[in-house]
Amino acid sequence: MCQNGGMTAPTRKKPERRTQALTRERIVEAAVELLDAGGESGLTFRTLTERLATGPGAVYWHVANKEDLLGAATDAVVAAAVAPDSTVPAHPADPTDPAEPPSSPHDRIRAVAFGLFDAIGEHPWLATQLATQISRGPGGTVAPQIFESIGRQVRAMGVPEGSWFTAASALLHYILGAAGQNAANSARARALGSDANRAEFLETASTAWAELDPDDYPFTRAVAGRLRDHDDREQFLAGVDFVLAGIAAVHPDVGDGRRPHRG
């Protein structure tokens, strides 16, 4: 009812004068928070300087421009996601193998994949930013970071050296494509709030597919039901396993390392 509570709180309208010195790290940290809270449009130099209690010139002393800032934010989040000790995800990667730490190269690739998958789920703006940053070319560090953590496992799998680049690239591309697309659902699920609303969202999407033109979209209509029932993480893992099985099929020395598949 009353807009400002009658509490005896101190009368600070703006956050009181910043005590910490401004550093690039603090700026990037604030940028990530703003991106998480408000998406890409939630980060402007106005919102950023307000949160940091400073002016634009101060920020420009530490970062070159907004592109640089977005790149640094992406780098920071990706680094945390693919860091070795973060690849044991909070929720277990798959239900068939709940608690034990990943041990085989296949499992570690799955862990890296889920690390990125979850990072994009938690920071939906990452999906677009990864595409942008990676398409920026060899200057950036984000592509090598991901590539390295995948590639080490490709090597450990026993893929012949002549195919390292091809196999690691294929895995990287699948992971980025799938995780990016799933950022969709995560973002919307969160925007909609509860898990119940998420189910309702999938219901809506599924219905939309089911109502497509029967002549133009027979296949999409036929799988509309699956869209409603599917589990994002399970689908994602199945795709990773397709690529891994494909690598094994092309390179017979590589054990296929597949999980027991039902059916």
Next chain:
Amino acid sequence: MCQNGGMTAPTRKKPERRTQALTRERIVEAAVELLDAGGESGLTFRTLTERLATGPGAVYWHVANKEDLLGAATDAVVAAAVAPDSTVPAHPADPTDPAEPPSSPHDRIRAVAFGLFDAIGEHPWLATQLATQISRGPGGTVAPQIFESIGRQVRAMGVPEGSWFTAASALLHYILGAAGQNAANSARARALGSDANRAEFLETASTAWAELDPDDYPFTRAVAGRLRDHDDREQFLAGVDFVLAGIAAVHPDVGDGRRPHRG
């Protein structure tokens, strides 16, 4: 030397009053041209209205806002790319099988994949836009369009119905991820002009990878040479074949349809 040539040309500084009526199609067409010419930042309401010889209000009569306009541009380009008769690409999909029209489901999936791959190569802004549009959710038509053209071939491959959704999703995700990442190189290659410059660009990127920290990036350094030598389309095709082979490995009824692989 002289800024405006001494020709007897008519004194039209601005393109003379538009003769065609303004339609949504013409607006989208102009938007695509501006995006192709100048990338994402090349399309503004100022550049657009200048090219169309009109004002912003006129454009807003036909499109809801910039997001709507970008979505329509993406839709138009994707529709052209996955149209059935455009899936016989201008340059042959792969050297081992040059001229004959695609006939097997595997070949048609490869054709759809190359259709998108080439579209992103020709319209690099598509990479980011596809991520954005697809993450917009079930409202859009771009995801169903691609999904449908892939899914029909998945069905034709003999994948059991219970796995249609999983298999088509995996293919879609790989294709979007790989094509998106490759937009990078295409955009830069074009920015750099000639093919000679493209080779030079790959040389630079390869060198950058080779100079990464040996402790942090041993794998990436090891494959730096491959980055220089690799062929984008060949890599892309190898990844599609990994996914197809993986699908075949998981579903034994499906013929693997693989090309002869050397090695």
Next chain:
DNA sequence: ACCTGAACACCGTTCAAGT
């Protein structure tokens, strides 16, 4: 119904000036 174009709020970025 379709178009015009001035006006508005907001954005990223700069820079002379301070400490």
Next chain:
DNA sequence: ACCTGAACACCGTTCAAGT
């Protein structure tokens, strides 16, 4: 060396007014 904050050019969008 680091920060301030007014100012600038430009952006997407609106809307009263025209035809």
